[in-house]
Amino acid sequence: MQETTWLKKITSPKDLKGLRLETLESIASEIRRIIAQTCSRNGGHFAPSLGVVELTIALHYALNTPEDRLVWDVGHQTYSHKLLTGRAQSFHTLRLADGISGFPRRNESPYDNFGVGHASTAISAALGMALARDRRGEKNRVVAICGDGAMTGGLCYEALNNVGYLRPDMLIILNDNKMSISPNIGAISRHFNFLITNQIYNRSKETAEDLMNRVPAVGKRVVDFSQRLERSIKNLIVPEETIFEKMGIRYLGPVDGHDMAGLIEILEHVRDLKGPILLHVKTTKGKGYEYSELDPESWHSNYGFKISTGEKVDVNPGSESSAPLVPTYTEVFSETLTELAEKDDRIVAITAAMAKGTGLDTFARRFPDRLYDVGIAESHAVCSAAGMACEGLRPVVAIYSSFMQRAFDQIIHDVALQKLPVTFALDRAGLVGDDGPTHHGVFDIAYLRMIPDLVVMAPRDEEQLRRMVATAAAYEDGPIAYRYPRGKAVGVPVEAGPPATIEIGTGxxxxxxxxxxxxxxxxxxxxxxxxxxxxxxxxxxxxxxxxxxxxxxxxxxxxxxxxxxxxxxxxxxxxxxxxxxxxxxxxxxxxxxxxxxxxxxxxxxxxxxxxxxxxxxxxxxxxxxxxxxxxxxxxxxxxxxxxxxxxxxxxxx
Ligand SMILES: Cc1ncc(C[n+]2csc(CCOP(=O)(O)OP(=O)(O)O)c2C)c(N)n1
Known part of the structure; x- marks a missing residue:
């Protein structure tokens, strides 16, 4: 257990109530210090968690959790949430065997309202909770906290479509740090940037009145509210131009996600508004630690580091940075694919927001216009690959085994049924370690092997992986998949020259x-x-x-x-x-x-x-x-x- 000053007094979010702003800010500093100490030893999703410290404190301060529900998207940013909800004492066991999870887990705490690890589920789950609340006639609030990266996932739009139609009382917080794991790209990210850089004011007066009419409170509180809202309205309201407004969801923002006072104020304003509200919060990924602020991509997650220098130290022997001369399977995949793509210009690669994780950043450095990053959109990645294959390209879709679960129907219906030559490169197959059950890639063989016409392979070492990448590239008869694990390969010698192919179906x-x-x-x-x-x-x-x-x-x-x-x-x-x-x-x-x-x-x-x-x-x-x-x-x-x-x-x- 690390040295704590304030946190040992915070046994539940109720202990935050009534604390002064300076104290809340001290708590934020202490949380950052403990997250850094723990991640330096245990590894973890460091930068995402540092970016939402103030937001998390403000949410627990302004709301009445756990009766009010917090639904986190991906859940990798919930370290502050864990520290504030009775888990400060066990936080040193984060991600360790038998320790606390790096993600929200319903069986870990009543404050973890929805279990998660995969992206883009929060709005959907929160809508479900809001509808259940209304059916029961209860009054608790429901808040989804969703990153701009997660907002590239189609599930969000299916949920928003439903939210804008049913219009329950719920709050969606868009935690916009302009980053997915890598810088966020895509049209929706462009739209969010437009909202941040073009704050439009033309309807603010009416909007303020409209908002005030929708606040149920009476008397002085409304007057206070109206005065404060009038003061800050200029910075808050971007009317009609937003995609959310057009879908029937009131948009507010953008607001500074590191201004604790401002966050508490706005949350206290909006928490009882009627109908669905989206609050756009600007945050800095990796906030408060020099190295992660400068390079949030490489600090998205790590396996341990030295706090004073920022030097990465792998706490998992046998993976990533240990045994420096042995490549990772990911590197072998990417380098081999790049080699083969030199000779076959039909080869293109597709990633679902994981260019670095899948090693395809290497491929993109050589062939910048032959890598398609589709966002956190695995189903679309596979379906669009099917379209490319129809037109003669040889798409290679590289997705982690557990995230490929999202694209099950596309593999069956769009690719295999039409016998299209799409290659599936399933990284992080098998056990991944400390990320736990949401991320273990243990179902792929079961979900792939029952699909007719799909060839499924797994290499025992790096030489075999090279051959499988080549085998897949040469295979014209239909879809083909290979699965390989996270971390270092075996260290066997790799044959010089172009990799040989393997006869299909031979042990x-x-x-x-x-x-x-x-x-x-x-x-x-x-x-x-x-x-x-x-x-x-x-x-x-x-x-x-x-x-x-x-x-x-x-x-x-x-x-x-x-x-x-x-x-x-x-x-x-x-x-x-x-x-x-x-x-x-x-x-x-x-x-x-x-x-x-x-x-x-x-x-x-x-x-x-x-x-x-x-x-x-x-x-x-x-x-x-x-x-x-x-x-x-x-x-x-x-x-x-x-x-x-x-x-x-x-x-x-
Ligand atoms: C379905 C799925 N695909 C890929 C991932 C891997 N992944 C984890 S976090 C992340 C980026 C999320 O970005 P954002 O929602 O903006 O959160 P941030 O990390 O920036 O706080 C990705 C791609 C995932 N968790 N789930």
Whole structure:
């Protein structure tokens, strides 16, 4: 627990009420210090949280939370919210295994009104809450807090369309820092900039009167309100020109998101207005820490840093900045794609607001006009890729595995059904670590492998990833996907020259038992092959002849290889870092059923429950996917099915 002065007295937002402005400002400084200390050790979404410190204090000050609902978009900016709502004592466990989440979680606090991690949900969820409130005849307020980046997501417009029609009492706060992860782009971002730079005043008088008529309070309060509103109205009102006004939602702003007094004043004004209101708040991402203010993009999230110098230090060994000579899978993907694009000008790349995260910024430096950043709009990314493929382009859509869930129907309906040659590069597949269940990429195999005509691959190392990028680029017959994890690749040598392609649907035998009988074959998928090889070694030392095969393709499966393994080995074990239901192991078992397999099979992977946050190593251990855990489970299966093995051979208990 860090040293705190004010925060230890704030056990709930009620303790903020009545504090003087200077005290609230001291609390803001203290919050920033604690966020910096914690993120420097645990990593986290640093710049987004620093940008909303004053806004968060003002919201909890002016509203009556948790009866009044706060619905955060993405939820990566809620560190101040956590510190003010009874979690200051446990804040040092942020993002650690068994610690508090880096995102709002309903089961963590009554103040976390809606669980989140993916973008653009807040307005929609808040509307649902406002409608439920009205049905129950209650009076609590509902506030959605949505970033300008999140506002590039289509779900926001579906919600706004509904809000402007139903017109419930609710407040939408547009937290505009001009940044998504990278600088925000797109027509809506241009519109927000127009609103900030062209404050139009022509209807302010009527608007002020209109607003006052809609305030339910009476007497002196209304007079105060009217006087203060008259004073500040000039800076607040941008009438009709806004997209929101045209949709039936009253627009107010822009206001300075770091002026605590001004924020409290405006929130106290608008909190009881009738109908839907959008308050445009200008904030600075990374506010209050020199390095993050200067470069908010690279400080959006990090894995640890030195506060005094701003130097990044990776708290997760095995990923990102450790082992400097080994590239990340992301880098290998991007560099290989760039290489291939030199020779094939049909190749274009699409990102959903993650140019840097997917490595496509490298591609864009070489081919600036061949990268399309569509905003946080995964469905549109995939559907527009389908259109491009219809017209002869070879689009590569690079999206994190968990965000690709948003585009499920587009993959089926717009791409696969029409057999269009679109490539899906699924980054951050498998366990991502401290971001937890909203971000683990563990469902992709299940949601992709059931789609007809879609080829699905996973590389075990960087050389295989290069080959898969090339295989996909050369594949003309329909859609194709490859999934690869966050962080460092294995560090194997990479063949010089253009990458070779892989024959579709072929696995690769990595090791076979030499002097022992063929007892166990581990069929693995992806980089978890490293753990399979290590487990085979442990089993071999215990006298259990174990082979390891990298199946490479979930779809189509290498059936001839499967048949051969089924004949030669007594126990087939599938190994994957994705969900077991519907996953790679299921695929193998279905295929084994078809070839009338009468031996034993064991599926190892992630069980049918939510995988919480923690380092990837810790999560592998907890789920029995580390080499010893794998060996132990295989030995247990051998004991169960072939009891004779039990006592003579003890593996890693
Ligand atoms: C569906 C989805 N796609 C991508 C992301 C990755 N992502 C996290 S935050 C972010 C940018 C959000 O920008 P904004 O809403 O303006 O918030 P800020 O970080 O600027 O405070 C993106 C693209 C996500 N969380 N969800």
């Amino acid at each position: 690769d035998i990595l090791s076979e038992p030499q002097e022992m009988g063929k007892k166990v074959a581990i069929l693995s998928l992806g980089p978890i092959a490293t753990n399979a090889l290590a487990a085979a070694k442990i089993l071999g030392q215990a006298g259990i002849g174990t082979g390891v095969v990298d199946m490479r393709f979930v779809k189509p499966l290498d059936r001839p290889l499967l048949s051969r393994l089924a004949q030669e080995y007594d126990l087939l074990v599938t190994l994957e870092d994705s969900c077991l239901p519907g996953g790679f192991g299921s695929a193998v078992n279905e295929a084994l059923g078809e070839i009338d397999f009468h031996k034993r099979a064991l599926t190892l992977g992630l069980p049918d429950r939510w995988i919480e946050q923690g380092s990837v190593e810790e999560l592998f251990l907890r789920n029995g996917l580390d080499p010893r855990g794998i060996a132990r489970q295989i030995e247990e299966a051998l004991e169960k099915h072939f009891g004779a093995w039990s006592s003579a051979h003890t593996v890693a208990k």
